[in-house]
Amino acid sequence: MRLADFISRELEPILAQWEAFAATLMPAAANMEALALRNHAQHILLAVVKDLRTSQTREAQREKSLGEGPSPIDAAETAAQTHALLRARAGFNINQLAAEYRALRASVLRLWMDDCQPEAPDLDDVIRFNEAIDQAIAESVAFFSAQIEQSRNLLLGMLGHDMRSPLQAIQVTASYLEALSAGERVSEAAARLIRSGARMQALLDDLTDFNRTKLGLGINVTSTSVNLADVLADELDELRAVHPDRQIELQVSGNLQGAWDGRRLQQLLGNLVLNAVKYGARDAPVRVVVTGDVTHVRIEVKNCGAAIESATLARIFDPLTRGPDLQGKGDGPGSLGLGLYIASEIAKAHHGAIEARSDETETSFSVLLPRAGGTVT
Numbered sequence: 605m606r607l608a609d610f611i612s613r614e615l616e617p618i619l620a621q622w623e624a625f626a627a628t629l630m631p632a633a634a635n636m637e638a639l640a641l642r643n644h645a646q647h648i649l650l651a652v653v654k655d656l657r658t659s660q661t662r663e664a665q666r667e668k669s670l671g672e673g674p675s676p677i678d679a680a681e682t683a684a685q686t687h688a689l690l691r692a693r694a695g696f697n698i699n700q701l702a703a704e705y706r707a708l709r710a711s712v713l714r715l716w717m718d719d720c721q722p723e724a725p726d727l728d729d730v731i732r733f734n735e736a737i738d739q740a741i742a743e744s745v746a747f748f749s750a751q752i753e754q755s756r757n758l759l760l761g762m763l764g765h766d767m768r769s770p771l772q773a774i775q776v777t778a779s780y781l782e783a784l785s786a787g788e789r790v791s792e793a794a795a796r797l798i799r800s801g802a803r804m805q806a807l808l809d810d811l812t813d814f815n816r817t818k819l820g821l822g823i824n825v826t827s828t829s830v831n832l833a834d835v836l837a838d839e840l841d842e843l844r845a846v847h848p849d850r851q852i853e854l855q856v857s858g859n860l861q862g863a864w865d866g867r868r869l870q871q872l873l874g875n876l877v878l879n880a881v882k883y884g885a886r887d888a889p890v891r892v893v894v895t896g897d898v899t900h901v902r903i904e905v906k907n908c909g910a911a912i913e914s915a916t917l918a919r920i921f922d923p924l925t926r927g928p929d930l931q932g933k934g935d936g937p938g939s940l941g942l943g944l945y946i947a948s949e950i951a952k953a954h955h956g957a958i959e960a961r962s963d964e965t966e967t968s969f970s971v972l973l974p975r976a977g978g979t980v981t
Contacts, residue, residue, distance in 0.1 A: 607729035608656035610716045611649055618712055619645055625707040629700040643690050645708075647683035652736040656729065665735065681747070688744035692751040701748055705741045709734070809871075813946050823946070823953040825865040832860040832869065832901060836894060839870040843877055850881050851889035858896030862975045864954060869973075872950040873903065875943035876969045880907035884967070903971040912962035920960050921948040947971075 611618065626641040627633050633641060681689075691701050712733070717725050778797035813823055833856045844852050873892070880890040884907030893904040912920065923945040947969075951958040956973040 605716075605719060606656075606726060607712075607716055607733055608653045610719060611653050611656075611712065614715060614719075615646065615649060618649065618708075618715065621711045622704070622708055625711075626704055629696060629703065631695070633694075633696075644683045644687040648687060648740055649708075651683055652733065652740070655736040655739075656732050660732070682740075682743050684740035684743040685747040688746075688748035689751050691744075692748050698745065698748055698752075701744055702741065705737055705744070709737050813942070813949065817945075817949050823868065823949045825868050825950070825953045827863045827865050827954075829861070829863055830866040832856075832862065832864070832866075832894060832896075832903075835866040835870060836873050836892070836903070839873050840877070840892065843874060843881075847881055850886070852877060852881075853889050853891045854894070855891070856894045858901075859898075860894060860896045860901060862896075862901065862973075864973065868950050868953070869903075872947045872971065873905070875947040876903075876905040876971075879943055879969070880905055880967070883907070883909060885909040899975055901973045901975070903973070904968055906966055906968045908966055911964050912960070912967060917960055917962055921945055921958065944969075 605613075622645045623641045688701060691704075713730065774797065778794045781794035781797070817823065836856075837854060840852055840854050844850075877890055877892065884890060888908035891904075891906045893902075893906070895902050921944050923942055948958045951971050951973070954973050956971060958969065958971045961968050961970070
């Protein structure tokens, strides 16, 4: 008997074995009923049967081997993709998901080969069946991984949001204690609380921005009429106060009036300057050059120091990524390694662009912002 006919005839026993195996995958299966344990298994098997009964070219076979089989015309998802989403939401892990398919493959082939005795099973059916199962695994793993990542980002986003209220209470209380001037020791302790609270706030802000981008929401910007000369000068004044031992220079020219989110551009500049302070030569100034013309404003942050390796430079705006020459340098408490990534996302949110250049004499980060919401080409 051909394998497609066997699966159609023995569908219920095969599903019963699938259900029995899925029930052993603890703890996720502990509270699942039989229908949930079987979810979409029947549709997956029927898709396999349809595949076995469909003629296949060499090109179609190659595409399936790469996990690029045809998608259903009349459905947003395949049965394997839906199965993966439901398993992820039920608490299964990816190893348990793969184990289900291994068990299904083994049980179907074993039952069919026993049924074929004493005849030899059709070798082409075995190959086609394995291809179909591999395609289902590829679809399931891709959707399972996407669902897990989405859930993780939502969790981190909610965590960052819910931590803001107690953190604000700590900061307000610390400011109140400092204002009381109840002795030098109390004032010093309050100042430490304020600094720690500010550092935690910066971490939460980075985490929130990162999760917005990973959830596809992008950096939130609210543009108003601002003069970047004043906005960026205010940010540099604060950075100089935090790093009194470093020289931070500002040079402005041209028309810097325009419609941008001033607070976000302060954040962008702060991230770039802090990066220059961390990795630049301590005996050389960090130079900020801002120029405006008719259509654009350019913000450049420059520092001297060792050149950034080309491999690192190529992915310097990737989140949570550093080259070996940057590992452990300046990345103490208060840094998630998201500064340059968030700076690039802020530039994109303003329809702008950012680039980095580095050689033995200078490292430079350049941001080009269009006026009036235009797009950099």
